[in-house]
Amino acid sequence: MKSHRKELWFNTPTRVAFVNITPQVQECLRESGVREGIVLVNAMHITASVFINDDESGLHHDYGVWLEKLAPHEPIKQYRHNDTGEDNADAHMKRQVMGREVVVAITDGKLDFGPWEQIFYGEFDGRRRKRVLVKIIGE
Numbered sequence: 001m002k003s004h005r006k007e008l009w010f011n012t013p014t015r016v017a018f019v020n021i022t023p024q025v026q027e028c029l030r031e032s033g034v035r036e037g038i039v040l041v042n043a044m045h046i047t048a049s050v051f052i053n054d055d056e057s058g059l060h061h062d063y064g065v066w067l068e069k070l071a072p073h074e075p076i077k078q079y080r081h082n083d084t085g086e087d088n089a090d091a092h093m094k095r096q097v098m099g100r101e102v103v104v105a106i107t108d109g110k111l112d113f114g115p116w117e118q119i120f121y122g123e124f125d126g127r128r129r130k131r132v133l134v135k136i137i138g139e
Contacts, residue, residue: 004032004136007044012126015073016094018060019121021050021132025104026111028134035109037138041119042101045130047091049098049122052113067094067124091124098122106138 006028008021025041043050053059071093076082079089102119105112111119121132 001137001139002032002034002037004028004034004134006031006134008121008132008134009129010048010121010123010132011129012123015091015124015126016064016067017123017126018063019123020055020118021121022055022111022118025119025134029106029109029111029136032136032138034106034136034138037106037136039104039106039111040101040133040135040137041104042133043095043121043130044133047088047095047123047125048130048132049095049100049124050102050132051099051120051122052102052104052117053120054116055118055120063098063122067097070094070097088125094124095122098124106136 008024010019029039041050071090073090076087081089
């Protein structure tokens with residue numbers, strides 16, 4: 001069995017962003033040489049997310065609006081977490097809703113997606129470097 005590990009780094013210029021990372025994950029898969037197995041992709045920061053969905057700008061806009069309604073950034077004082085001097089309690093909650101990681105099957109050397117599926121990095125407290133782990137295991 002083979003195992004391959006790689007970190008992807010992101011520094012979004014905005015507080016909230018959705019980045020299609022499918023091409024980077026596919027490149028990791030190519031580098032690994034794994035033909036059959038699984039890939040785990042997870043955000044290694046508690047205010048970021050990895051999720052699977054459609055790469056459609058209207059949907060991404062809707063996510064941003066919906067998440068802001070669920071956990072609005074302001075007023076900052078509405079969150080006890082922010083009493084510590086932080087201002088990112090909302091980002092922690094948005095990450096909880098969008099998820100930490102995804103696992104995708106690898107079949108015949110390719111990510112085994114359903115129709116329209118793509119992998120995204122979701123950023124909820126951006127403007128600084130954060131990483132995503134890609135771990136591939138298989139034959």
